[in-house]
Amino acid sequence: MIASPRVNLREFSPADVDALLAIYGDPMVVEHMSFEPRTREQVRATIDNLMTLAQAEPRLEYSLAGTEPGGELVAFARLAIDVGHPLQNSGQIGFALRADRWGQGLGAAVVALLLRLAFDELGLYRVWGARSPANEPSARVMSKLRMVEEGRIRGHIRVRDGWRDSIVHSILAPEWTSRLG
Template sequence: MLRPAYPIETVRLTLRPFVAEDLDALHAYQKLPEVARYLYNDPRDLAASREALKRRMAVTALEKPGEVLVLAVVLRETGELVGEVNLGWHSAEHRQGEFGFVFNPAFHGNGYAGEAAVEMLRLGFEGLGLHRIVGRCDGRNTSSAKLMARLGLRREAHFVQNEIVKGQWTDEIVYAMLEEEWAGARP
């Protein structure tokens, strides 16, 4: 079980549970085609973003396998919501998890995704005691792949045309890190 002590502070960011007041900022990037391009969902209208926000607000801790914790990433200096990071708990027996990130393109190129993602890896390994954490991305999403490599995750698989997403075959790339790799070379 993982019950993080909020807020989680980094040098420039605050990670915290989503709140109702985040709706407009969340919708600002969820409605963008370039954000939805590599995700399973299409760009969201306001009603769909409201439902997505409710799901995010409902989980503030990981109580059991199958749950996914999604945290808001805000700039400490201004309080602006710049994106989100997530940690999913797949298996207690095998101590497996998965992490991910989605950011507003207006804030790309500042290192925020990497800074926030490190905290999710820390929560997974040090807080939840996971043995292995994976990150997956669409094969066309070179920015996410490069970020996972910079974080020290190992590229483990490239599945060619393994899913039909939004009507077209897509590749999937899988990265992973083990607990001892995290302990030996923290980003």
């Protein structure tokens, strides 16, 4: 588990189905994602898959449950290690919050823990995230953590009504270190 005063990140368990359904089943939450709201069975299958991926060696994906200090699951947090060139040493983050927790600073707390995992625990050099051009709250979260807006990937994600561009933000290890210093 990775903890902060506002939120903790832990592995998913089968008991998290309903709590994750409150995130992935909500049309408002998935509006800027590449999928429609998920059913309970789809969420159960997602959690089963995440639990399998967590056992992989080497581990290339960290999909974690974001919980408040009392244990209530309120966020989905993901760090995927980029594969390809052996010296790439980077990862992509993604996050989603339960709609009733929007605007409370939890998104920034979740992303800060993902960055801590990436840089301080896994030793990555670069972390990036891609967002919908219309997702301004996500832009604010990444900017708050000094992730630099790099630009637009055209036609990046297939969504319900066609192809969508993505805006990429990134941060490098020296920027994270100096931010904490």
